[in-house]
Amino acid sequence: MADYVQKSGQKLSTEPYKGVRDFYPEDQAFLNYFIDTCRGVVEKVGYEEYHASILEPVELYKGKGAENEEIIREQVYTFTDRGEREVALRPEMTPTVARMVAARRRELAFPLRWYSIPNVFRYERPQRGRLREHWQLNVDLFGSRSLYADAEIIGVAYGLMAAFGATESDFVIKLNSRAALDELCASLKLDDTKKKVLMGLLDKMGKVPTDEFAANLRGLGLTPAQVLPARPPKEIAQLIEEFKNAGISNIVYAPEVVRGFNYYTGVVFEVFDTHKDNSRALFGGGRYDNLTALFDEDPIPGVGFGLGDVGIHNFLESRGLLPSYTPPAKVYIAIPEPRLAPHAQTLAGLLREGGVNAAIDFGERKLGDQIKNASKHKIPYLIVVGEKELAEGRFVVRDLGSGEEQALDKGQLAEFFLNI
């Protein structure tokens, strides 16, 4: 026996490893729905799918700035392999795609539209909506500095929300410009430390009372009027105008959107849930013009975003937009006696050849239990194959939802299922 059979008699826990999820069929069905929906939206705009290993050298996540050292130490899964190499489970896809693009920059044609839907890992304390593993759509447009590239990416984000069934009242896309923020800081003569503090305060602005925000600003010797421009930066105003002209009105300027302390250099955006109990960012992204600088002298500009499955699931659930589960099998074939199994096989084979997914019972339990079983699996239709049906060559198809029945000849069966 293998070593993992417990000799002490103590049973192993059925819990998955801390913070990661088991995908039971209904969970996997949602993940597939998520993936298919994302794929449909981005491919319509011409994005091509790439993929990479879950493992990367740790170095890939170092050197993106001093503030990341702590993140590496505390939030990246790392281990040492048998060749003494430091290995990481990818915590995000962006460095990987930057590496791949930089590796082939001479042969790739820009603008380059790429997407991927990987699972990523972060060693964090698990909470609702924040686990150690999640699946994330990554959409990136490389090699263009055009404002229309930013518009395309934001449009894809909008298109995704629409594809998931959200309407304009369900969410708002908030835009800001890191470039404009940099200019503002320069004109106020803020050093990098103060700039970071200011960004932190802006980020929290939505969560604290106005006067507290003002008090915090005074700590930096600033006033709200100085840091909150009355008018959106020029490129933001233009983007909003473009979308207005296209009939999209839930895209707004939001000076509090800064997207962390990272590598963004231009337009940044966040898609916000407007639900009053869940007023937070669902996902976001922006323009980063220096990302491939890690690998090459010549930076390739890019704009993109990441969209996680957990945040979308919570959003859809709260809005009643989750699709209902349907199993692969359209029809379940039950038999009164185990010895009729070959006939069930034959009929199932006929249906499958006709393009209908069919599952059979082996007749080991009572007919009533077999039907219950089909219901429990949410299989929509049932056929009982018994002596009588075999003799007559006609089969009764029952709709397990409504209970309606219909007697059909063998030859009509596949056609019946394909028409529903």
Add this chain to the structure above:
RNA sequence: GCGGCUAUGGUGUAACGGUUAACACUGGAGCUUGUGGAGCUCUCAAUCAGGGUUCGAUUCCCUGUAGCCGCCCCA
């Protein structure tokens, strides 16, 4: 990483420091040898782990572990 709350069958809950740890759902068997969803009967199944206080701990205390909530962070 920090703080708070919680931990009882597969699930959701109950039990003053004191009987055989109760109830519902689910699972299994049956009432019903060829037709589900209801009803009834029977049945499987639990005090997170380790220590302490006590005559006696599911109950009180400590530690660990896990979950939830908030903070930090969210590249």
